[in-house]
Amino acid sequence: MPRFQAPRGTQDILPAQQPYWQRVLTVAQETVRLFGFRRIDTPIFESAALFEKGSGDTTDVVEKEMYVFEDRGGDLLALTPEGTPAICRAYLEHGMASWPQPVRLWTTHPMFRYDRPQRGRYRQHTQIDCEIIGSASPLADAEAIELLWTIYERLGLRNLEVRLSSIDDPEPRRAYVAALKEYYRPFLERLSEDSRRRFERNPLRLLDSKDERDLPFKEGAPKLVDRLSPAARDHFEAVQRLLQAAGIPYRIDPLLVRGLDYYNRTVFEVVPLDDERAQSTVGGGGRYDGLIELLGGPPTPAVGFGTGIERIILEMERNGIVLQEAPTTDLFVAVLGEAAALEGTRAARKLRAAGLATVVGEPERSLKAQLRTADRLGAAAAVIIGEDEIRAGVAVLKPLRDERPQEEVPLHDLVERAAAFVRAR
RNA sequence: GCGGGCGUAGCGUAGUGGUCAACGCGUCUGGUUGUGGCCCAGAAGAUCGAGGGUUCGAAUCCCUCCGCUCGCCCCA
Incomplete structure (x- = not known):
């Protein structure tokens, strides 16, 4: 046994695997250029408060998965657990509101989350992030999804599906969550422990439970997509018309919930159709109209996504895509x-x-x-x-x-x- | 944080109480003076994940820990 091993949940990317990484990055770079995105790189660590505020201080990502440390000057810093708040911070810090709107930015960098590793889930993983900041139009939502889809298509991934939903705006959502809790309250005793916790912490997730004890109650539960506010409904329908026009297959998933607080209206994920394993979501994102304001900026609508390179590569391998190293020596x-x-x-x-x-x-x-x-x-x-x-x-x-x-x-x-x-x- | 499976040379495996361990791939050397691939020969490389226990004897049985892995939670 070697004395030292890569830290838990991290991995070495050996020469034989590099062609996959290279292909993903090259394709992403080309595709993103075709959509008019510009590259930005933000630091590997940021003020911990940025994520507490931005991602939501009761989300799992912030509450139990952040790598937080105090530097020698006493500042509380965090290794970036996700990219969007960092890019929004940069948008504000560099006055990008005075650039032609919307601003299209992309990046790729490592993310750190202290959770238990398993297939497709690592403590350090790498995401490609794309953000369209400054557009409230459904066109931006559809464009983000089309971009993500195009990257996968150009990589040769098949059997993927977009799952789409809307979680409305914060005000009407609060009303819905109240209704949902009213529905579940009488059954509380019969729910799983996880779901009892969700009831308090993240009621939207109640509908997402895989626990047998929770299944009987799911059917009768009110669905958020069925009772969207008029504005959110119009927006959602417009996004769908655009996706249809673009020929992107999607399925409305009323149970789709994302783990971050800042999303509103459109949320989406891309998952393999033929892989029922848990950690198979290759990409996900949504609209986050309130985030920049939350970080102290003017109200600025935005939409974006992240996609995990490690998971993309797992999909490539599952799709039988074999890449080999070119000879290194002439x-x-x-x-x-x-x-x-x-x-x-x-x-x-x-x-x-x-x-x-x-x-x-x-x-x-x-x-x-x-x-x-x-x-x-x-x-x-x-x-x-x-x-x-x-x-x-x-x-x-x-x-x-x-x-x-x-x-x-x-x-x-x-x-x-x-x-x-x-x-x- | 919770459950299941697994840990034998760099990699893949065999060996499941009795010579401190085998095979394939890989690495290195050689098969007469300076010529690769195929073949042949040889070498190096493993305190059998770690520690403790049972036993005359443990890679093999038991316990603890560590690691990996699959799933739950959550997420890319």
């Missing part, structure tokens, strides 16, 4: 003896300057061993330099990926000839 310079090592490193310098990935072997190892390594590294060709070659002012260029014979090449022609081999690979 040329391997095998050297025999000290003088050859000197000449070899000089040749490598020129080859690298010409853009060829070049690795020089260790002169202490046999030619056989060096060539074996060259082969395993996937090099297109080996360059062999020994005493004889130095005397003659040449190098041996030995193709490794085909059966062409090796040949002697004058050192001054090496770069050109080697480049030809690599291009032809």
Whole structure:
């Protein structure tokens, strides 16, 4: 057992996995550009108060999952548990209200939540976040969803579904929650422990329970989507018309609730259709018209989403998408003896300057061993330099990926000839 | 925070009370002077997750802890 292991819930992203990360980031970057988003990066840690205020101080994320620490100056800081409040903070701090509205921002960075790790859930994970700030239009909601959907589509993910709901605005929602609690109150004794807690803390979640004891009561419970305020209803319907026009398959999920306090009206998630496992939601978001005001700014409507790269990659693998590392080495310079090592490193310098990935072997190892390594590294060709070659002012260029014979090449022609081999690979 | 499963070399596994451990892949070396892939030979690499207990004897049985994993809560 190694003395040190990666901290619980964290993971090393090894070279073999990097192609997946690269693909996700490249596709996201391209897609987001097509939608007119600009990149922003915010710090890995922020004032803890930002999230307490922004995300809601009774949410699980804040209450039991935040990595909070006091720095040497006594400031209370938190590793970012989610991206939206940080971006809103930056929006206010840098006066983005004076930019052309709405402001479209995206970022990707690690999130930290102290919860129990399981498949698709880590204490450090990475999200791609997109936010449209300054638009109250249903168009913005639909655009956010279309962007998210497009990213998945371009990554080759199939069998996904958008789940959509509206949780109205805070005022009418309060009225609904009161009605919901009235409905559940008589059954309180018969509910699961979790649901009894939800009754007090987060009544909307009552409808989401998977506990058998709660199921009988779900059917008769009032549904929020069925009793939206007129303004929220119009908005919700407009979003749906836009999604239909965009050809994005969605399903209204009256039980969809998000775990953060700031959402209003539109909420959505994207989940795999064929995976009933728990941690399979790949992306989610919604509208948060009140958040910026809550953080001390002017009333500013906004909508956005986050999507987890680790979960996207799990989906890619489940979809049978196989990505492999490109060979890391174009040329391997095998050297025999000290003088050859000197000449070899000089040749490598020129080859690298010409853009060829070049690795020089260790002169202490046999030619056989060096060539074996060259082969395993996937090099297109080996360059062999020994005493004889130095005397003659040449190098041996030995193709490794085909059966062409090796040949002697004058050192001054090496770069050109080697480049030809690599291009032809 | 709560429940289930699992922990044997870098990776994947075998061994389920009796020579402190085997196999495959990988790594390294060699198969005559300086030539990879295939093959062959050899080497390195494991205090069998950790600690305690039962036993003449434990990787194997029991207990505790740690880790991983799956699920619940919650979330990406």
